[in-house]
Amino acid sequence: MKILLLGSGGREHALALKLKTSAQAVDLISAPGSDALAELGACVKLDLEDPAAVAAWCASNRPDLVVAGPELPLVAGVGDAVRALGIPVFGHNEATARLEGSKAFAKAFMQRHGIPCAASHTVAALAEGEALIREWPYGYPIVLKADGLAAGKGVVLAAHETEALETFRAFMAGQFGEASRTVVFEAPLVGMELSLHVLVDVDADHAAYAMLPACQDHKRIFEGDLGPNTGGMGAFGPIPYLRPEDVERMRTELVEPTVRGLQEDGLAARGVLFLGVMWTAAGPELLEYNVRFGDPETQVLMQLLDEDLASLLLEVAEGRLVARNLRLKPHTAIAVVLAAEDYPEGAKKGVSIAIGSPGVTLIHAGTKKQDGQWVTNGGRVMNLATSAPDLAAARAAIEASLSEVQWPGMQVRRDIGLKALRHALAGKTVQDSW
Structure with a gap:
């Protein structure tokens, strides 16, 4: 093929x-x-x-x-x-x-099809937005989202009115070009965040989907979820404290209304939807849609999927997806990101990478070959990924391999999945706070 x-x-x-x-x-x-x-x-x-x-x-x-x-x-x-x-x-x-390309379009879709999500307002005029901030009824932070694609930087959680006004004015002045001249304001959602991927095959006459295991990403650069946000420093899945009834709630409250909504709106879908979910005190609520696989969640899911990927993706692309439970390894998978010095503000490039014999899968993200030697060429440089019978064993396998890939200034979080592991061992669920 x-x-x-x-x-x-x-x-x-x-x-x-x-x-x-x-x-x-x-x-x-x-x-x-x-x-x-x-x-x-x-x-x-x-x-x-x-x-x-x-x-x-x-x-x-x-x-x-x-x-x-x-x-x-x-x-x-x-x-x-x-x-x-x-x-x-x-x-x-x-x-x-x-x-994914328009936050306003996505919010209107969620609201039209009764999908639980944050209360929101979409604004395209400066005076209207300033008035909305001054009369904001939902408490702080206010979530401000540039409507269009902004390289992952178009979402700000404004802690107070001054920050909200400054952010909104910068957006409207073209901070992200046309992408930020329409702004979606959202009420804050508090809870446990997770990533849910669903293969979808929808047209006027056919609607099928297949869910992949929910994952959890770690966005902050430093251990303990400290420091600035990144594109993701590591992920794992399935989530050990997510019960079968929790997965079923996401299916019935988020996934099935999305698939029905696509068909009702005449939107053909042949690919994957990545649902960003916040599990609040009221249950799962949808933060956003992405229309492609997540990164680093893909690295986790490919460790778990026990299917012929080429055949599966062709089945979706040709409109032949049969709704089913996908074959998965009875494991937990984990991916840990190895990032460049100065990331996420920048990335020190051209640094030689020493690669030994890691006992796990080595995935290249931001690398290139220079005179036969691998060097850094991006912010998130490499991933180490593996699967094991449980999260503790998967974490241990990564830890044992970290010394096999090194370069000066390399940043890595050694606590990917640790908080979730402790949460599960304490008998807590997705509705319990950390």
Whole structure:
């Protein structure tokens, strides 16, 4: 099977490693790819935000399947352009990708279909927003979200009125270009945050989905959940204190209304939805939709999935998904991010990486080869990932491998999953506070 994989980061390397384990031979081409992905197949330089360019390459090379890693090509309409050639695409069309590309669109969808979420207001005028802040009825912090894509930086939790006004004015002045000239204001949600991925295959005549295990990400740079937010310093799944009845609540209150809503609104969906969930005192509430796999959650899920990934993604892309429980290893998986010096404010690049023999899966995210040597080339440089019978054993396997990958200034959190492990051992549930 010839597969074109769009993307270049850790998520895509994890997908590529799993795709190459398929029972059938996989001819993998990555665009734009990376030096690590080049070890698994060819790389081609394509502008992923140019649907015509990607479609032209596909028309000439006729892949059997296109797999979209990041959200940008989907929001740009790459899925539509390639699908028009009769080539299956694992990735949503432009209309459905608005669930991530526009926070206002997503909130309206949630509200229209009765999906539990934070109270919100969408504002596109300066005076209206300033008045809303001064009369804000829900307490602080106020969550301000730039409507469009802002490279993960368009969400601010304003602790008081002054910060809210400053943030809103900066957004409206074009801090993130057109992406922040419409702003969604949300009431704060308090509780336990988790990540839920769902494969979805929806059109006018067919609606099927398959849930993957819920994961938990760790956003702060330092241990103990301290320091600035990052793209994610590590994740694990399944969550040991999440009970079967909790998973069923997410299915009935979040997933099924989403799938019905897509069909009712005439939104075709062939890919994955990543639901950011906050489990509050009232139960699960939806924070946001993403229209692609999360990073580093993908690295966890690929350790757990006991399916032929190439066949599974093609099943979704061709509209043949049969709703079922996916085959999973009876394990807990974990991924720990190794980050560059200065991350998340910056990233020290070009630092040589010493790689020994880690006894776990090594995933490249922000690396390149320089004179035959791997060097740092991004903020989140590598991931160590594995699975084991339980979370404690998975954590121990990562800890035993950390000394095998090193470079000066490397940042790593050694407490990924530790708080959850202690929570579970204390007999607490998702509704109990840490």
